[in-house]
Amino acid sequence: MLSRAKEGARPARLDRDRGLVEAARRDPACFDALYRKYLAQVYSYAYYELRDHHAAEDATERVFMQALAGLPRFEERVDDFIASRSVTTESGSDSADISTFRVWLFRIAHNVVANERRRDRRRPVTPLEEAAELSAPDDVAESVAAREAFSAAWHAVARLPEDRRRAVILRFVDEMSTAEIAAILGRSEGAVRVLLHRALRSVADDLRGHLS
Amino acid sequence: MLTGGTRDARRTERYLDELMAADQRRVSEFPVDVDMDPAVRLAARELRADLVRVHPSFRFEEALAARLAAGAMRLRAGLHVEIDEEAAPATPGTMSAFRSHSPAAQGSAVTAMPPASGPTEPQTAVSASAFRRLPEMAARQSRPLIVGGVGVASAAISIGAVYVAWRHSHPASGRMGRAARTAHGRATGSSRRRTGVLNGILGVVS
Numbered sequence: 001m002l003s004r005a006k007e008g009a010r011p012a013r014l015d016r017d018r019g020l021v022e023a024a025r026r027d028p029a030c031f032d033a034l035y036r037k038y039l040a041q042v043y044s045y046a047y048y049e050l051r052d053h054h055a056a057e058d059a060t061e062r063v064f065m066q067a068l069a070g071l072p073r074f075e076e077r078v079d080d081f082i083a084s085r086s087v088t089t090e091s092g093s094d095s096a097d098i099s100t101f102r103v104w105l106f107r108i109a110h111n112v113v114a115n116e117r118r119r120d121r122r123r124p125v126t127p128l129e130e131a132a133e134l135s136a137p138d139d140v141a142e143s144v145a146a147r148e149a150f151s152a153a154w155h156a157v158a159r160l161p162e163d164r165r166r167a168v169i170l171r172f173v174d175e176m177s178t179a180e181i182a183a184i185l186g187r188s189e190g191a192v193r194v195l196l197h198r199a200l201r202s203v204a205d206d207l208r209g210h211l212s
Numbered sequence: 213m214l215t216g217g218t219r220d221a222r223r224t225e226r227y228l229d230e231l232m233a234a235d236q237r238r239v240s241e242f243p244v245d246v247d248m249d250p251a252v253r254l255a256a257r258e259l260r261a262d263l264v265r266v267h268p269s270f271r272f273e274e275a276l277a278a279r280l281a282a283g284a285m286r287l288r289a290g291l292h293v294e295i296d297e298e299a300a301p302a303t304p305g306t307m308s309a310f311r312s313h314s315p316a317a318q319g320s321a322v323t324a325m326p327p328a329s330g331p332t333e334p335q336t337a338v339s340a341s342a343f344r345r346l347p348e349m350a351a352r353q354s355r356p357l358i359v360g361g362v363g364v365a366s367a368a369i370s371i372g373a374v375y376v377a378w379r380h381s382h383p384a385s386g387r388m389g390r391a392a393r394t395a396h397g398r399a400t401g402s403s404r405r406r407t408g409v410l411n412g413i414l415g416v417v418s
Binding site for chain 2: 027069194207208
C-alpha cells in the first residue's frame with residue numbers, strides 16, 4: 001500500500017479507528033464504541049440534509065445497522081480508499097489522520113440520506129428554518145436575533161445546489177477534511193475545494209443581501 | 213499553473229483548516245491570508261458558528277444501541293443482521309405529537325409539551341416502521357398469544373362457575389343424591405345465600 005505513495009511523501013496514519021474496527025470485527029458487540037463515537041456526526045448529517053429529526057433518526061438507524069452488517073466487508077473498502085486517495089501527502093496536512101471507517105460510514109449515510117430525500121419528495125416535512133422560527137415561551141430579543149442569524153445562514157445553505165450543500169455540511173458540521181469529503185461524494189479533492197469555495201461565495205452573497 | 217479560481221479555492225481551504233484548528237485550540241484570532249475575499253471569510257465564520265452538530269435524544273440513542281447489540285449477538289451466532297431496507301411508507305401513521313420541533317430541544321427530543329403546529333399535521337408524523345423497530349416494541353409480537361391464552365382460560369373458568377351454580381340450584385334427584393344429602397345434611401342458609409349470589413352474578417335462571 002505504501003509503495004503507492006509518492007516519493008518523498010510522508011506516510012500518514014492509515015486509520016485512527018483501526019483499533020476499534022478490529023475489535024468490532026473480532027467481537028461485534030464492540031461495535032458499540034464506534035456507534036457512540038459517530039452517532040452525533042451521522043445524525044447531524046442526516047438532520048441537516050433531511051431537515052426533520054424523525055426522518056434523521058430513521059436514517060441514522062439504517063446507517064448503523066447497515067454498517068454493523070457490512071463490517072466484515074469493510075477491509076477491502078479500506079484498500080480501495082487508500083488506493084484511490086493514496087493516503088500520503090506532500091504537505092502532510094490534508095490526508096493525515098484520516099479515518100477510513102468514517103469515510104466508509106458516511107458513504108453509507110450519503111446513500112441512505114439520498115434515498116430518504118427521494119422519498120421525502122412524496123411527503124411533506126418541516127423545513128429546518130421553520131423549526132428555528134418557532135417561538136419559545138420566554139422569547140427575548142437575543143434569542144430572536146440568534147434564530148434570525150441561524151435562519152439566514154441556513155437559508156443560504158439550503159439554497160445551495162445539492163453537492164455544494166453536502167460539502168458544506170460535511171465540512172462545517174462534521175469537520176471533515178477535503179480528502180474525506182472527496183471520498184464520500186466520489187469527487188476529486190480539487191473539485192471539492194472548488195465546491196466549497198463557490199458555496200461560501202454564494203452564502204456570502206446571500207448574507208450580504210440579508211443584511212442590506 | 214494554477215488558475216485564479218483554483219488558487220482562491222486553495223486559499224479558502226487553508227482558511228477553513230485554520231478556522232477549525234483555532235476552534236480546537238479555543239483561539240479566536242489567527243493569521244489570515246490578506247488576499248482572501250473578506251466576504252468569504254465572514255461567511256465561513258457565520259457557518260462555523262451556526263451549523264452546530266446536533267445530538268439525537270438519549271431515548272433514541274439507547275434504543276438503537278439495544279438494537280445494535282441484538283444485531284451483534286446475531287452476528288456472533290453466525291446469523292444475518294436484519295436490516296429494514298424499506299423506508300417509512302409514503303403516508304406514515306401519525307403516532308406521536310409529543311416531540312418538540314424546536315432546535316433547542318433537539319438534544320433531548322422528548323418533551324412533555326406538544327408542538328405548536330398540532331398533533332395531526334404531516335410534519336409531526338412519525339413513521340410507523342420506526343416505532344415498530346424499537347426493541348421494546350419487538351417484544352410485543354407474543355402479546356396476541358398471551359391475550360388469547362387469557363381469553364381461553366377466562367372462558368373455561370366462566371363455564372365451570374356456571375356449571376357449579378347450576379348444580380347448586382339443581383340438586384340431584386336420584387337415590388344416590390338423596391342419600392348424599394341425608395349423609396351431609398341439607399344445604400345451610402349460608403350456602404343457599406352463596407348460591408343465590410353466584411346465580412345473581414352469573415345470571416343463571418333455574
